[in-house]
Amino acid sequence: MFLLEYAVLAGILYGLYFSLIGIGLNLTFGVLKIVNLAHGDFLMLGGFLAYFLYSALGLSPLWAVPINLVLFVALGGLLYALLIPRLRQSRDPEMASFILFFGLSQAIEALAILAFGNNQRSLPAAAIGPGTISLFGQVFPLSWAAAGAAGLLSVLLLYLYLYHTRLGQATRAVMASREEAVASGLSVGRISALAFGIGLALAAIAGVFAPYLLGGISPNMGVAVTTTSFTVIVIGALGNPVGTVVGGLIYGLALMLMETYASSWATLLPYLLLVITLLIWPSGLLGRRLRSA
Amino acid sequence: MSSAALLEVEGLASGYGKLQILSEISFLLAAGQSTVLLGPNGAGKTTLLRTLVGLLPLWSGEIRYQGRELGRLPPEVRVALGISFMSELGVFPSLSIRENLVLGGFGLPAHLLRRRVKEMLDLFPDLASRPGAPAGSLSGGQRKMLGVAKALVRQPKLLIMDEPSAGLSPLFVNKVIELLRRFQGQELALLIAEQNVRFLDLAEQVIILEGGRIQAAGPTGQVTADDRVRRAYFSLDTPS
Numbered sequence: 001m002f003l004l005e006y007a008v009l010a011g012i013l014y015g016l017y018f019s020l021i022g023i024g025l026n027l028t029f030g031v032l033k034i035v036n037l038a039h040g041d042f043l044m045l046g047g048f049l050a051y052f053l054y055s056a057l058g059l060s061p062l063w064a065v066p067i068n069l070v071l072f073v074a075l076g077g078l079l080y081a082l083l084i085p086r087l088r089q090s091r092d093p094e095m096a097s098f099i100l101f102f103g104l105s106q107a108i109e110a111l112a113i114l115a116f117g118n119n120q121r122s123l124p125a126a127a128i129g130p131g132t133i134s135l136f137g138q139v140f141p142l143s144w145a146a147a148g149a150a151g152l153l154s155v156l157l158l159y160l161y162l163y164h165t166r167l168g169q170a171t172r173a174v175m176a177s178r179e180e181a182v183a184s185g186l187s188v189g190r191i192s193a194l195a196f197g198i199g200l201a202l203a204a205i206a207g208v209f210a211p212y213l214l215g216g217i218s219p220n221m222g223v224a225v226t227t228t229s230f231t232v233i234v235i236g237a238l239g240n241p242v243g244t245v246v247g248g249l250i251y252g253l254a255l256m257l258m259e260t261y262a263s264s265w266a267t268l269l270p271y272l273l274l275v276i277t278l279l280i281w282p283s284g285l286l287g288r289r290l291r292s293a
Numbered sequence: 294m295s296s297a298a299l300l301e302v303e304g305l306a307s308g309y310g311k312l313q314i315l316s317e318i319s320f321l322l323a324a325g326q327s328t329v330l331l332g333p334n335g336a337g338k339t340t341l342l343r344t345l346v347g348l349l350p351l352w353s354g355e356i357r358y359q360g361r362e363l364g365r366l367p368p369e370v371r372v373a374l375g376i377s378f379m380s381e382l383g384v385f386p387s388l389s390i391r392e393n394l395v396l397g398g399f400g401l402p403a404h405l406l407r408r409r410v411k412e413m414l415d416l417f418p419d420l421a422s423r424p425g426a427p428a429g430s431l432s433g434g435q436r437k438m439l440g441v442a443k444a445l446v447r448q449p450k451l452l453i454m455d456e457p458s459a460g461l462s463p464l465f466v467n468k469v470i471e472l473l474r475r476f477q478g479q480e481l482a483l484l485i486a487e488q489n490v491r492f493l494d495l496a497e498q499v500i501i502l503e504g505g506r507i508q509a510a511g512p513t514g515q516v517t518a519d520d521r522v523r524r525a526y527f528s529l530d531t532p533s
């Protein structure tokens with residue numbers, strides 16, 4: 001019973017963190033209808049920024065959260081302007097986007113290996129704050145709680161942005177129909193560039209906690225993270241950022257339960273969940289109803 | 294007609310990729326005047342409207358709006374200048390009625406936008422009864438109403454509509470026509486692509502498009518009196 005309670009609580013903390021990992025990918029997918037195959041690589045970059053803030057400047061890795069936000073929204077705007085208009089002119093934009101973002105992922109990984117070396121880095125637990133935290137009688141590392149809180153807060157803020165600001169409403173309009181949004185006179189390019197930047201920033205912010213929750217950061221972690229993110233958003237509902245929370249929580253709970261009771265299977269989890277979801281609920285647990293809401 | 298042309302189109306050509314659809318399209322729209330663009334399926338009506346709004350590139354020719362060359366301006370600038378477009382879809386189905394109206398006035402100052410949205414809701418009791426409901430939950434006719442309301446939030450000088458009658462029962466077609474009549478004249482010019490000749494009741498001018506070219510154009514009475522046109526479009530109707 002004790003073990004189960006621990007697994008469930010840890011699953012929720014991890015689940016909120018997995019929502020954070022996936023939500024940016026889902027936002028990008030919703031707005032641009034492309035899968036950013038370099039998503040995990042941006043998470044990795046955000047993680048390295050936190051790592052160097054701590055190891056080179058002695059700052060708390062948490063400072064990387066606001067820095068990543070600003071930095072990656074800007075980077076996203078730049079990348080969007082550089083890549084997307086060209087993509088739209090191509091004969092088969094969907095296929096071209098896969099190739100382009102796969103290439104981008106490879107390029108980031110290669111550059112990161114050159115810059116940081118090909119080994120795994122981690123941060124001492126103390127970097128984020130002292131020791132542990134007790135939740136409902138169970139003791140967890142403070143970093144887990146911080147990651148869970150960051151996940152929850154990010155989802156809430158994104159929800160407020162999408163549903164209670166003009167720009168957010170316009171973003172949902174682009175998700176609903178890009179064509180209609182252009183016809184309605186929305187500045188679709190600028191709205192999409194911002195959404196793309198926010199998507200990258202959310203990944204980079206998730207990267208800050210990767211040394212603690214994903215067991216470290218290394219230049220070649222991107223592909224695995226992208227697979228996990230994709231699983232999370234497919235479980236929830238593709239194209240509906242808020243639905244990502246459901247996917248994240250299911251993923252986190254499943255992971256913790258498996259690590260507790262069948263740990264040798266845990267590495268297969270993303271693929272298992274992905275296959276099961278696609279077979280049983282092809283449009284995600286939240287299905288069509290919320291898909292583009 | 295009126296010397297104050299709102300929209301002047303001259304020698305317009307356009308198409309998709311390398312495929313040319315429209316050639317040598319020229320016509321004038323006067324301020325406050327209503328024009329119906331008539332033509333069979335595939336004539337190029339949608340293509341023409343999308344080119345005017347900037348959703349498709351202008352290959353050659355000129356589009357002048359209030360004397361200003363529009364040809365290279367992006368859609369959002371054309372909309373901001375006072376050209377609203379109601380596509381066949383017309384609304385964002387997953388967004389609420391109120392959100393649709395708000396988006397229709399995207400970029401207007403907040404206080405003005407709030408007032409305009411309220412005015413629209415006052416004009417459309419069907420929409421006002423549940424402004425939080427998703428537009429996709431409306432009936433086809435109500436959705437067209439919302440599309441019209443959304444396009445009018447900005448108080449455009451020119452409202453371009455693509456087949457507002459598509460998918461509507463005759464009763465709803467009458468309702469849409471009645472609705473448009475209310476906004477007609479004064480400041481608003483209409484350009485409506487239609488196959489339903491009922492819309493000619495609204496029009497001062499008719500343009501007939503076939504195979505990507507203008508076959509006939511002129512004051513409604515004159516064009517509809519033409520024998521060829523009558524055979525093609527009014528086989529069941531008698532001209533009034």
Ligand SMILES: Nc1ncnc2c1ncn2[C@@H]1O[C@H](COP(=O)(O)OP(=O)(O)OP(=O)(O)O)[C@@H](O)[C@H]1O
Pocket residue numbers: 309312314332333334335336337338339340341488
């Ligand atoms: N996206 C597209 N790509 C290539 N060709 C197209 C495209 N859309 C339309 N066409 C072609 O352009 C021509 C004109 O189409 P358009 O949609 O403008 O006709 P329309 O008058 O609006 O017809 P309808 O009354 O059926 O709506 C047609 O021959 C059509 O096949």
Ligand SMILES: [Mg+2]
Pocket residue numbers: 338339340455456
């Ligand atoms: Mg058409």
